[in-house]
Structure formats: C-alpha cells, structure tokens
Amino acid sequence: xxxxxxxxxxxxxxxxxxxxxxxxxxxxxxxxxxxxxxxxxxxxxxxxxxxxxxxxxxxxxxxxxxxxxxxxxxxxxxxxxxxxxxxxxxxxxxxxxxxxxxxxxxxxxxxxxxxxxxxxxxxxxxxxxxxxxxxxxxxxxxxxxxxxxxxxxxxxxxxxxxxxxxxxxxxxxxxxxxxxxxxxxxxxxxxxxxxxxxxxxxxxxxxxxxxxxxxxxxxxxxxxxxxxxxxxxxxxxxxxxxxxxxxxxxxxxxxxxxxxxxxxxxxxxxxxxxxxxxxxxxxxxxxxxxxxxxxxxxxxxxxxxxxxxxxxxxxxxxxxxxxxxxxxxxxxxxxxxxxxxxxxxxxxxxxxxxxxxxxxxxxxxxxxxxxxxxxxxxxxxxxxxxxxxxxxxxxxxxxxxxx
Numbered sequence: 001x002x003x004x005x006x007x008x009x010x011x012x013x014x015x016x017x018x019x020x021x022x023x024x025x026x027x028x029x030x031x032x033x034x035x036x037x038x039x040x041x042x043x044x045x046x047x048x049x050x051x052x053x054x055x056x057x058x059x060x061x062x063x064x065x066x067x068x069x070x071x072x073x074x075x076x077x078x079x080x081x082x083x084x085x086x087x088x089x090x091x092x093x094x095x096x097x098x099x100x101x102x103x104x105x106x107x108x109x110x111x112x113x114x115x116x117x118x119x120x121x122x123x124x125x126x127x128x129x130x131x132x133x134x135x136x137x138x139x140x141x142x143x144x145x146x147x148x149x150x151x152x153x154x155x156x157x158x159x160x161x162x163x164x165x166x167x168x169x170x171x172x173x174x175x176x177x178x179x180x181x182x183x184x185x186x187x188x189x190x191x192x193x194x195x196x197x198x199x200x201x202x203x204x205x206x207x208x209x210x211x212x213x214x215x216x217x218x219x220x221x222x223x224x225x226x227x228x229x230x231x232x233x234x235x236x237x238x239x240x241x242x243x244x245x246x247x248x249x250x251x252x253x254x255x256x257x258x259x260x261x262x263x264x265x266x267x268x269x270x271x272x273x274x275x276x277x278x279x280x281x282x283x284x285x286x287x288x289x290x291x292x293x294x295x296x297x298x299x300x301x302x303x304x305x306x307x308x309x310x311x312x313x314x315x316x317x318x319x320x321x322x323x324x325x326x327x328x329x330x331x332x333x334x335x336x337x338x339x340x341x342x343x344x345x346x347x348x349x350x351x352x353x354x355x356x357x358x359x360x361x362x363x364x365x366x367x368x369x370x371x372x373x374x375x376x377x378x379x380x381x382x383x384x385x386x387x388x389x390x391x392x393x394x395x396x397x398x399x400x401x402x403x
Contacts (some may be wrong), residue, residue, distance in 0.1 A: 105288070
C-alpha cells in the first residue's frame with residue numbers, strides 16, 4: 001500500500017523533527033537482530049532449507065529488519081522459519097504462528113470477490129465503472145464512463161494513486177484516525193490521470209494505483225449491499241478456514257500473537273513502533289491482517305481453481321507487462337513471475353506501516369510467504385532478499401532450470 005516507501009525516509013525524518021511521532025525505541029533493527037535465533041515450526045519438509053535460512057538471517061542482520069518469517073508448503077507438508085525479534089525492547093523471538101498486516105496482498109482477496117460476482121452475472125468485467133458507481137469517478141480528466149471494471153483490477157485505468165497526494169507525516173500525526181474511502185478517492189480524482197503518452201486512453205498503459213482497489217471495494221458494497229470485508233469473510237475466509245485472517249476496518253490492534261511493527265524514520269534513526277494503527281487509510285487497497293500459513297492456503301486455493309470458476313480464473317491470469325526487468329506481469333489482482341527452477345508463480349507483494357510481505361503459489365501446489373516487521377525504512381536489499389526467499393521456498397526440492 002505504501003507508495004515510494006524508500007523515499008519516505010526524508011518525510012518521516014521530518015515527522016520526527018516536528019514531533020508528530022513519539023515512542024522512539026533504543027537501538028535499530030541491525031543491532032536488535034544480532035541476538036536473535038532461527039526456529040523451525042511444524043516442519044515436515046525433507047528438502048534442504050539451508051538457503052532459506054541464509055536468506056532469513058540476512059534479512060535480520062545485513063538488511064536491517066528486526067524480525068522475519070517465511071512459511072512454505074508443498075504436497076509433502078509445511079514449514080515455518082523465523083529469524084530475529086518480534087519486539088526490539090523485550091527481544092522476544094518471532095513466532096511461527098504470527099499474524100501481521102499484509103498491505104497490498106489484500107488486493108487478490110478483493111479481486112477474487114469481484115470475479116466471483118462476475119461468475120454470478122452480477123458484475124460485467126467490461127462494463128464501465130459508472131454502471132456500478134454512478135457519478136463517483138469524475139473530474140480532471142478522470143471518467144468512470146470510459147473506465148471498466150477490468151481496468152480497475154488490472155491497474156490500467158490511469159486513475160491517480162491517492163497515496164501520491166498524502167504526506168506520511170500527516171498520517172502519522174494521528175495514526176489511530178479513521179479515513180473515509182470516498183474522501184481518499186476524491187483526493188485522487190482532484191488530479192489528472194497518470195498516462196505518460198499524449199492522448200493515451202484508459203486501458204492503454206499500466207500504472208499501479210491503490211485508488212483502483214478503493215473503488216473495487218466500493219463496487220462490491222454497491223452490488224452486494226455488504227461491505228467488501230463482509231464479502232471476503234463470507235466467500236473466502238470462512239470457507240477456507242482462515243482463522244488468522246481478518247478485515248479490521250477501524251480496529252487498531254492485531255488479534256493473536258504478532259510481532260511489533262516498526263518504521264525507520266532515517267538511516268541512523270531509532271526504530272519507532274507503529275503496531276497500533278488504523279488501517280482505514282488503506283481500505284480495500286491494503287488493510288487486511290493474516291498469517292503466513294493462511295496466505296499460503298488462500299493462494300493455493302486461488303491458483304488451483306477452488307475459489308473461481310474456470311472462465312474467471314482465466315481472466316485473472318491474463319496478464320500484461322508491468323515494464324519491469326524481472327519478467328513480472330500483472331493480471332487481475334494477481335502477478336506472475338518466472339521461477340529460477342522453471343515455470344511461473346502467482347502472487348502479490350504488500351507493505352503498510354510496520355510490515356512488508358510477499359507471497360506466491362504455483363499451479364502444482366507449492367506456496368511461500370515471507371514477512372518482515374519494518375516498513376517504511378527497509379532497504380533495496382531487503383526487497384531483493386524477500387523476493388529471493390519466496391522463490392527459494394517455491395523451488396525447494398525442484399530441479400534447477402537449465403537456460
């Protein structure tokens with residue numbers, strides 16, 4: 001959910017300077033991690049996980065995260081590896097059954113509900129957003145009459161990202177405050193579309209925008225008469241038995257065992273605790289809470305066709321290039337990336353104040369989810385190592401792919 005999180009360091013440093021955040025913690029993630037150990041829980045894997053252990057240790061030492069967790073599963077069973085600390089004050093280790101905020105990994109849940117509604121003939125993917133949210137998307141060149149539901153889910157609408165027009169220090173002045181979804185949408189719509197090419201139209205360019213998923217959540221509510229969170233609960237959480245997964249709304253705490261979530265306001269600044277936080281600032285673009293094992297179960301069910309009818313799953317997996325050099329492509333709320341051991345995996349990343357996550361699944365029943373408890377303030381190396389942990393978890397025991 002957080003936009004340009006590496007660049008937030010300056011803004012967050014300013015927030016500290018003007019006194020909008022309190023509760024600075026002694027030390028930093030690198031020093032906190034030096035006393036941590038790595039644990040394995042519920043492991044039935046026989047494959048060597050040495051490479052995963054190296055990555056987990058690196059996340060909580062050189063990369064600077066206080067704690068990290070990776071949950072993997074395949075047809076042989078599941079394992080959870082943890083490293084570092086859940087609390088830099090008490091030095092309590094990260095638990096394998098930890099819950100955490102998942103940021104934009106919320107988006108596949110939201111997209112799944114929309115596509116279920118498509119399968120029920122209650123929503124048309126290629127209908128204009130105007131049909132479901134009349135008059136909502138208007139102004140400064142933004143027009144819901146020419147933007148379709150598919151464009152929202154695939155980030156090709158051209159709608160501005162509301163996070164581009166929010167200052168993090170303003171959010172952190174009142175971290176427990178409620179934020180109204182319509183107000184956040186209107187903040188985005190006060191600005192012109194984000195197309196790069198002159199004369200470009202909706203559907204022609206890919207630009208990631210959290211505004212798209214705020215609107216998708218509003219669409220679900222309009223069509224069903226229930227909040228998007230209620231529909232996720234009824235359609236996904238309850239049927240799959242995701243007991244660690246929730247849509248918190250205005251609830252500011254994380255239920256169950258969880259690591260503290262931290263922000264690093266500057267390169268040499270002490271970590272700050274942002275665990276208590278009202279995620280309505282993210283809404284349907286990134287407010288959910290889950291665990292590694294729950295996310296793996298969800299991704300497995302999604303990718304293997306247990307949540308969507310074949311036509312809708314095919315639509316979700318029809319991707320377009322994001323322009324990245326790592327082969328990443330985006331479908332409808334779901335990304336695909338190539339694996340070093342061959343083939344593709346499907347998943348998403350997520351970040352929100354305090355936590356960063358990434359996860360993926362393959363069509364043959366392998367899943368991996370990784371979490372660190374600092375954001376913003378992580379390094380580019382942290383991003384790379386989290387991605388490497390997902391890929392390593394998915395490739396454990398698989399033959400190397402020959403180029």
